[in-house]
Amino acid sequence: MSGRWIRLAALAGTVALSIASMAGLASARSDATTGTSPTGRAVASRTLNIYGMGGRDDVAQGRLDFAGDALGSSVEVSNPVGGFNDQAFLARLAAGDVPDLVYISRNSVGTYAAKNAFLPLASCIRSQSIDTKQYRAAALSEVRYKGQIYALPEFTNQITMLVNQDVAKAAGVAVADIQTTNWKKLRQANKKLLKVEDGKLTRIGFDPKIPEFFPLWVKWFGKDLISKDGLKAQLNSREAVAALAYTVSLINDHGGWNRFKAFRDTFDFFGRGNPFARNQIAAMPFESFIYNVFADNSPQIDLVAKYFTNRKGGPITLFSGSGWAIPRGSKDPDLACQFMKAMTSVEAWKKVGKARFDLRKRQGRAFTGLYTANTKADVAVYEDIYQPIGKKGFDDAVALLVRAPRYGFAIPLSPASAEFRQAWIDGINRVLNGQQSPRQALDQAQREAQTAIDKAK
């Protein structure tokens, strides 16, 4: 072959590769956005494009099917696999490829709502006659900005206290003394429960779970980290400083943050060798999903579930979770509204609750209920479907969880939710690392948070 032909062939190859890669990109984009209908309908006159519902477990899929059926056979539901990702969502907005409906963490809703990226749901709620009273008030407060609801809440995580009874007994501490109402008593218990062997921490006494659960400790005083309208940070209040100083003291009792965290980083909370099963921790507040995990992989744990209590002894719990929102620019907001109404309905939750119960029963596994943002659904699942699993600790925990939501609160939406959260988390970390005092750290956090809110509102 002559040099000329070799050059021509190489050039043709280069051009072909370029075209092929572009075609591949286009094809990949097309695949990513079309997906398949969960109901497998072949003919559809309308399409609902969902973004962010990455999970495909039985509870998710069952409700997707239920909501798809509710829309009717003429609607195709496109729901590509993959969770909500800010960068991907922004790229879609920039490209004009706006999803009709997004599934998103509730604490992210405020940022988008403040920037007009989500539609207020007043007309949706009105037109679809959605009963907002069925949703937990605290969950709704997480998605309300300037008086408008911007998302329908779906799952809910609530915080309760887990006490490892084996450890408490071994340390000679009464379970009743492992509580949060009396801080002095809790600190005494903490010191008795923790264990240091050969200079190494081998058991955590009481883990206050800061930074993430810091709002709960401030709520102990009846205070919040931010005003109800989400526009005024209250991070350096006297109560917040006191809460931080106290929780850090619980950690310092273990020999300081470095030792405490290095030990906690070794935990696998989701396996059979979780820290409760291995008696590596005596007590801690934790999200409600953990009961389901423990019931499944280590039902032998002798745990006691308790409420996190405030200074007066009243139960309090911190809410977080997911929700459905309609982006501005959605091509079919009415359809999106119908869909999310169905996804969060009592009927949908009951259907998947029963299916999961049956599935678990067949598999010989425990069913500890579903914990949603829908009060009526939780009660229905508990009363109509749930059956005690025969382990007192877990059965009591389920009963506690069903009652817990009435004591719930959530961090109000802020137009700078992410920056606000980062400000107080960074502040707490500075104290844990010994870089600043609680007062200095929260003063700085207050400045950072308020600056971000003022810029965003």
Next chain:
Amino acid sequence: MASVATSTAGPGPRERARRWFSGFRERETWTAYAFLLPWVFGFVFLTAGPMVASAYLSFTNYGVEQIAGFSPTETVGTEHYRQLVHDEKIRLALRNTFTFTVMMVPATMIVALALAMILVRIGRAAGIFRTIFYIPQITPPVAAAILLLVLFNGQVGIVNRGLELLGIQGPFWTTDPSWIKPSLVILSVWSVGGTMVIYLAALHGVPRQLYEAAAIDGASQWRRFRDVTLPMISPALFFTFIILTLSGLTNFTEVYTAYFGAGSTGAEAPDAALMYAVYLFRQQFEFFNMGYGSAMAWLLFGIAMVITLVQVTVSRRFVFYQGGQK
């Protein structure tokens, strides 16, 4: 080696342009440009274009509303650049980044050079060891970051267990602010394979006669290394010095994965791990302050440019090019 001085001035701009255009009479020129086209396309649309756009955005209020087209993009003058001066986190992130870079660059160069020199000397087994030393380089940075947390755990990590065997109480590498950057430096040094290969190639290029001549003159091992090896491989050292410096200034993946992202251990990211690129990413893609993030990117670009210019200027005294230019 002295540079070759030219007594006459080079061709003027018009003459240079004429020569450049005359090249298009040749078919090879067209073929060459055709081959270059994919890269030029990538450079213009994926590098130069976004850079120009970010320069513009750094003077605007660009954010979610503007991305989605709900609100017009408005200029805010130099507000973002003024904000950079007052942002406490900028100072913190720059301090962290400089500290990391100052530790990482010499450490990487010294270890890479030492390994390369060992490989040059061990003869036939060099191939096996070259592969072994290079393997960490092909480990995905995300996996390396997770390894960092496991290996350097202050209580049960292998590193501290090893130190314990030597009677040394290891630090809390991943939690103690004083040890976070050193542990990241060690992680960087671990994947030293790429730099090592460059040095290896440079070492192979050093003429043997120079060592023989030095040996005949009675030069010690150290003198041969200092006066023959180092000058002869100085272009490679200089190249890696610049590349590693830029890499240090833009350090992101490992530190983000280990302390801020999915691989992290929760919300407990310490201030000591806040590198400039991480803070930039947060401003852009977590807080959606695209204009401010763009200003941050240009500040980093300016800093990198200044540092590189200083390095290039200083290098003229130390880098030896065999072609005759110093």
